[in-house]
Structures are given as structure tokens and as C-alpha cells.
Amino acid sequence: MEVEMLPKIHVFCWRVGHNILSTYANISSIWQNFKKDCPKCGAKKETFIHALKDCPMARTILILGGFNNRLLGRRGRRKSGLGKGKNLYHDFKIHNLVNNSMLTITLAYKKWEKPSYGYAKIKFDASVSYGKVGFGVIVKESDGFMLGGSGGFKDKIITIECAELVAFEESLKVASAINILKSMFESDCASLVNRVDNRGKDITILGSQINEAYKNLDKFVLANVV
Structure with a gap:
């Protein structure tokens, strides 16, 4: 059974999944001379994780919304899992640099293709x-x-x-x-x-x-x- 969801939540989840939220770090990758600093707390770089969880202002809003610091304070098992995932990711990158890439890249040659007659x-x-x-x-x-x-x-x-x-x-x-x-x-x-x-x-x-x-x-x- 599909759960009904507001369109704006669909859009937000899609942006989260593709890492295209309008954080200052993402904007600075597009605009020249745009600061990466967090406008709320002045942190060096406003990333996706910082904007949603690590920023003191974001933490305060989450706690006021009912999280009661349950997800923000528990770091043991979750942190261990994230660390393992990060290590595996780096190992995978190193393997591809030293050996033949596990995910091969297929080259695509593009050229002008004629449209249909009359177009x-x-x-x-x-x-x-x-x-x-x-x-x-x-x-x-x-x-x-x-x-x-x-x-x-x-x-x-x-x-x-x-x-x-x-x-x-x-x-x-x-x-x-x-x-x-x-x-x-x-x-x-x-x-x-x-x-x-x-x-x-x-x-x-x-x-x-x-x-x-x-x-x-x-x-x-x-x-x-x-």
C-alpha cells in the first residue's frame, strides 16, 4: 500500500537522494566566489549533513520538533556502521586506481545525426x-x-x-x-x-x-x- 505524501516532500526527498539541496557548498560549486560558510552558525562549509543535523540551529529545531536528541545523540553503532561504509568506499576507489576498474566505462561517440525527412x-x-x-x-x-x-x-x-x-x-x-x-x-x-x-x-x-x-x-x- 502506498503512503500518501505531499508533493513538496516528494521533491525534498528527490533532492536529498541526488544531493542537490541548495546548501552553500553546492551553490559555491556553481557560482564563482560564493562562500561555503554556514549562514546560521558560521561553520567552514555548509554541507548536506551539516544543514540537516550538525548545525546547532538545525539540532535545536529537530529537538523542538520531537526528536528529543534521540537520533542526534546516539553515535555508537551508527557511527561504527558509517565508518565501515566509508572505509569500504575508499578501498573500492583505491582498487579501481591500482587494478582494472570493476565498473567499466563505456565510451560513447557522439556525432550529428540527420533528423527524419522534412524535419x-x-x-x-x-x-x-x-x-x-x-x-x-x-x-x-x-x-x-x-x-x-x-x-x-x-x-x-x-x-x-x-x-x-x-x-x-x-x-x-x-x-x-x-x-x-x-x-x-x-x-x-x-x-x-x-x-x-x-x-x-x-x-x-x-x-x-x-x-x-x-x-x-x-x-x-x-x-x-x-
Whole structure:
């Protein structure tokens, strides 16, 4: 039997599992010159574990919420288990460095693939560096002939997903300007493509922006994002 759960708890659990909570340590890995310090207690680095458990402010809130320090104070057996897991993880990494990797890496060669006859492929991409966003769009027909393109820069401090969304919006403008009716929008940002595919279920701010951008696809006879 499935337990009913609020959507925001689903989103939170998904972010915890993928380690993409908006902690200062994660934000600093995306934004240049962003401090990692914990804004609550001033610790050197606000990691996921620190934000949820180790920060004195987080501990106080958990205790007030009914934990009564039961999960925060018991360290014996749990700490031993975590230590063993950490040691096994390091042993696994050392084994892969010294010997043949246990998990082999399969190389994938990517090249331009022609779309179906009558379609135009619209490739868009973006990058973030030093507080600026660079984006570009290239449009080719099924025979590989270039139909158009665009590109530019914006002074914004945003995540790579948001930057890819900027490029996606620009690709929609380019496709509309040259009157393409059948199009295939291609991106190498898998997370953005997944968000587009699940746009009706994404309740984040970025999901709302994707929903607005996706409405422009109604102008095309046939269109998809891959």
C-alpha cells in the first residue's frame, strides 16, 4: 500500500537522494566566489549533513520538533556502521586506481545525426562562467544544410539548467523566425530534457518557466525535445 505524501516532500526527498539541496557548498560549486560558510552558525562549509543535523540551529529545531536528541545523540553503532561504509568506499576507489576498474566505462561517440525527412534539427547549448551566460543555437535541415543560428551572452548568475533554458527559449525564437513547422530540438543537458518531458509534474520555479516556454511549441505542426 502506498503512503500518501505531499508533493513538496516528494521533491525534498528527490533532492536529498541526488544531493542537490541548495546548501552553500553546492551553490559555491556553481557560482564563482560564493562562500561555503554556514549562514546560521558560521561553520567552514555548509554541507548536506551539516544543514540537516550538525548545525546547532538545525539540532535545536529537530529537538523542538520531537526528536528529543534521540537520533542526534546516539553515535555508537551508527557511527561504527558509517565508518565501515566509508572505509569500504575508499578501498573500492583505491582498487579501481591500482587494478582494472570493476565498473567499466563505456565510451560513447557522439556525432550529428540527420533528423527524419522534412524535419529540421535545432541544436542549442549554453555555458556558465564568471557570472556570465553564453548560449548558442544552430539549425540544420535533414540533409545537413544550415538554415540559421543565433547566440549571445547575458550577465546573470544562474545554474547550468537555467542557462540551458535560456538557450532553449532562444532556439524557439529562431525556429519561429525562419518559419520551421516540423522541428527536433536537441540538447546535451539530460536534466533539462527530463524536466521538459515531466513538465506537468515539476512544481519548481524552473518547472514553471519550462511550462511557459513549452507553450511556444504550439506554433509548430510537429515538435519534440531530445
